[in-house]
Amino acid sequence: MPRQQQPARPARRRSYDQFCATARALDSVGDRWTxxxxxxxxxGPRRYTDLHADLPGVSTDVLAxxxxxxxxxxxxxxxxxxxxxxxSVYELTERGRGLLPVLTALAAWGxxxxxxxxxxxxxxxxxFALPLLRALDGLTQAGILEVRLPEGDFHIRTGADGEGGEVYGYGPVDRPDACLVLGAEVALELGRGACTLAEAVGDGRAEVLGEGPLAVELRGGRCART
Incomplete structure (x- = not known):
């Protein structure tokens, strides 16, 4: 009689096995691609195929x-x-969204x-949203800022609009409160703190479109240098 095959045991996730908050965090997010x-x-929520398309280099098995x-x-x-x-879509839980400051800090460091x-x-x-979030952290006006780069468009929720939900999103939006037009190099300079938005607008390397309170604040240079 053939020997009955035992069901495979689920693989145990690797752990650092250290009673340390940093080690515990890396147990969850320390794997490549996470x-x-x-x-x-x-x-925001994304389908598996969209995630795979915007993570060039990841295999389907690893992503799954x-x-x-x-x-x-x-x-x-x-x-x-x-x-x-x-x-079907995947979306972050509240705990997952709590990683935003971690990603923002990593973007600044990198x-x-x-x-x-x-x-x-x-x-x-x-x-480029994460580097720009650091540069726009001092904004007080709530609204939706559409960012236009040669590589494409995305949008950022500023002020109170960014609380409790997606802070940035894919593509343009209908009726944004302001539009920011700039190049990738300027976006990175802003993220590094090498210049303020007021300086970039003043020397013509960035342009703010719109006449509402958010656009006025962006032109006024009230975004703090970090």
Whole structure:
């Protein structure tokens, strides 16, 4: 009689096994690609195929594995959209959204390493949101700022509009409160704190469109240098 095959045991996630908050955090997000998936989901719910398209270089197996780990770790959930969409999307939980300051700090720390773009470097417009969030942190006016780069458009929620939900999102929006037009290099300079938005607007390297309170504040240079 053939020996009955035992069901495979689920693989145990690796742990540093250290009673340390940093080690525990890395148990959850220290694997390759996990924080970049968080970066994508900070902009809102996304389908698996969209995540794969905006994470060049990740294999389908690794992406599926990381998403499963994030669900088990309470960082993300998968839900079904109602008709007519009828598609499944992944979105961050409140705990997952709590990683925004971590990603913003990492972007600030890594910005000096972004010199000349390499021929092998992929780029997406919304990847510039995290550096810009640091530069716009001093804004007091709540609203939606549409950012237009040669690489594409995305939008940022400023002030109170950014509380409790997605702080930035993909693509343009209808009737933004202001528009910011600039190049990638200027966006990175702003993120590094090498210049203020008022300075970039003043020397013509950035342009603010709109006449509402948010646009006025952006032109007035009330964004604090960080």
């Amino acid at each position: 924080l970049l998936i968080v970066r994508e989901l900070l902009a 594995s990381r998403l499963k780990d994030m669900e088990q770790g309470g960082l993300a959930v998968r839900r079904r959209l109602p008709p007519p969409a009828a598609a 910005a000096p390493a972004l010199g000349e773009r390499r021929p092998t470097d992929a780029v997406r417009a919304h990847w």
